[in-house]
Amino acid sequence: MSILVLFFFIFSTSFLFVSGQNLSAYEVLQKNNLPRGILPHGVTKYDLNQKTGYFKVFFNSTCSFPIDSYKVKYQSKISGYLRTGRVRQLQGVSVKVLFFWVHIEEVYRDDDDIDFSVGVASEEFSVRNFERSPQCGCGFDCYRPVSSI
Structure with missing residues (x-):
């Protein structure tokens, strides 16, 4: 009987570990109270140290x-530290302000707003603007033909 209990325990913890790995990067963001749209379409893989x-x-x-x-x-690889409602020490994401590219260092949720910080300054947007992920090239304003099927 104890072998059966041990087998069940090993099987169930293995299942939980594997099912946790099956979350997409977008689902991980949502699980951490951040909108999926702060990541563009096209994530090929991600690593997360729990x-x-x-x-x-x-x-x-x-x-x-x-x-x-x-x-x-x-960039083709971005990194940082994820906490509930916040990404800190972000690397690989930049924004063009006037004529200069500056690195976005932090993204955090403040109620119904998302703040993008470049260190000394930040810009605030509504969370609703990031309910879907932008596409490379055209962002949130992409034209998608309606399928006839």
Whole structure:
């Protein structure tokens, strides 16, 4: 009987570990009270250390797109530390302000707003603007033909 209990315990903990690994990067964001749209479409894989919150997200190539009057660029690998409602020490994401590219260092949720910080300054947007993920090249304003099927 104790062997059966041991087998059940091993099987159930293995299942929980595997099912946790099957979450997409977008689902991990949502689980941490952040909108999926802070990551563009095209994540090929990600790594997340559950204890420290350190993550790496991978894309096939760099990705840039407009958001309002800004242009945003994601490198093929981004990283940082994920906590509930916050990404700190973000690496690999930058925004063009006037003529200069500056690194976005932190993203955090403040009630119904998302703040993107470049260190000394930040810009606030409504969370609703990030309910879906932007696409490389055209961002949130992409034209998608309606399928006839």
